[in-house]
Amino acid sequence: MAKHRIAVIPGDGVGPEVIREGIKVLTTVQRRMSGLSFKFEYFPWGCDYYLKRGRLMPEDGLEQPGRF
Secondary structure: OOEEEEEEEEOOHHHHHHHHHHHHHHHHHHOOOEEEEEEEEEEEHHHHHHHHHHOOOOOOOOOHHHHH
């Protein structure tokens, strides 16, 4: 089985809506293709994160998605 871990950073503005639809597409593909598996991990970075913490992402934010 081909397993894929996907880092999801919805962002701001239209980003969350676009990402949500993209995940729907990937989920549909996963259901229709045996042997294919996606696992999504969400990173809540963007304006809300900034307002709460004073930064857009954690210090290792550029490295974290690199594991996917």
